[in-house]
Amino acid sequence: MSGRLTIAGLGPGAEDLVTPEVRAALATATDIVGYIPYVARIAPRPGLTLHPSDNRVELDRSRHALEMAAAGRQVVVVSSGDPGVFAMASAVFEAVEAAPEYLSLDIRVLPGITAMLAAAAAAGAPLGHDFCCINLSDNLKPWELVEHRLRLAAQADFAMAFYNPRSKSRPHQFARALEILRAECGSARLITFARAVTTPEQAIRTVTLGEATPEMADMRTVVLVGNAATKRLGPWVYTPRSAGGVV
Ligand code: SAH
Numbered sequence: 723m724s725g726r727l728t729i730a731g732l733g734p735g736a737e738d739l740v741t742p743e744v745r746a747a748l749a750t751a752t753d754i755v756g757y758i759p760y761v762a763r764i765a766p767r768p769g770l771t772l773h774p775s776d777n778r779v780e781l782d783r784s785r786h787a788l789e790m791a792a793a794g795r796q797v798v799v800v801s802s803g804d805p806g807v808f809a810m811a812s813a814v815f816e817a818v819e820a821a822p823e824y825l826s827l828d829i830r831v832l833p834g835i836t837a838m839l840a841a842a843a844a845a846g847a848p849l850g851h852d853f854c855c856i857n858l859s860d861n862l863k864p865w866e867l868v869e870h871r872l873r874l875a876a877q878a879d880f881a882m883a884f885y886n887p888r889s890k891s892r893p894h895q896f897a898r899a900l901e902i903l904r905a906e907c908g909s910a911r912l913i914t915f916a917r918a919v920t921t922p923e924q925a926i927r928t929v930t931l932g933e934a935t936p937e938m939a940d941m942r943t944v945v946l947v948g949n950a951a952t953k954r955l956g957p958w959v960y961t962p963r964s965a966g967g968v969v
Contacts, residue, residue, distance in 0.1 A: 731834020784817035838883035841916030846958030876906035
C-alpha cells in the first residue's frame with residue numbers, strides 16, 4: 723500500500739463527536755502524530771505507533787509526518803476540534819510548501835466539530851447570526867493585531883468566538899480584551915464561558931460583560947460574545963436570525 727497523510731479533527735472531546743470518517747482513518751493508521759493530549763485520546767493497538775510531541779513544534783511534527791507518509795506509512799496527524807481551526811492542517815501545508823516534492827503525496831484533510839460550535843450548541847444558539855472567530859494568542863501574530871481585529875469585529879456587531887483566551891504565560895491580555903469589549907459593546911452584552919465542552923468537566927457560564935472577569939477563562943475555555951441582539955431565554959442564550967445592530 724502506498725503512503726498517505728491524513729490530517730484529522732477529533733472533535734471537542736466526546737467520543738460520539740468523532741466523525742465516522744475520522745474513526746475509519748484512525749482504524750487503518752500505522753502512525754498517529756500530534757500534540758500529547760490529543761494523541762492520548764487514541765487507544766493503542768498492535769501495528770499502531772503513537773508519536774506524541776510537545777506544543778509549539780508544529781512544523782517539525784509536520785515534517786516528520788510527511789517523511790513517514792513518503793516512506794509508505796498510513797499517517798494520521800490529529801488535532802482537537804477541526805484541523806483547519808488554529809490547528810495542524812495549515813502547519814502541514816506550510817511544511818509541504820517548503821518541500822514541494824511532498825505535493826505528490828496522497829494528502830487528505832478530514833473535518834471535525836470545532837470547539838465554538840460545540841460550545842454554541844451547549845449554550846443554545848449564540849452564534850445564530852453573522853459571527854467571527856479570533857484566536858487571542860499572540861504566539862503567531864502581534865498582540866496589536868489581536869486588539870485591532872477585536873475592536874473592528876465588535877464595531878461590526880458580529881457575535882464572536884475566542885480561542886486560546888488566556889494562558890499562564892500571558893495572564894494579562896484577556897483582561898485587556900474584556901476592556902476593549904466593554905468599551906465597544908457596553909457592559910450589558912452577554913458573554914459565555916464554555917469550558918471543556920462535551921467532556922465530563924464541561925462547564926457553561928453566561929454573564930454580562932460588566933460581570934465578566936479574566937479568571938472565568940483558561941486554556942480549556944472557548945469564549946462566546948453575543949451581538950447587540952443576543953438574549954437569554956430561560957436557560958438558553960440565543961441570537962435572532964433577523965438582522966439586528968446598527969449600520
Ligand atoms: N482545532 C481546535 C482549536 C485548537 S486551539 C478546534 O477546532 O476546536 C485550542 C483552543 O480551543 C483552546 O484554548 C480553547 O479555546 C478551544 N477548545 C478546544 N477544545 C475545547 C473544548 N472541549 N471546550 C472548550 N474550548 C475548547
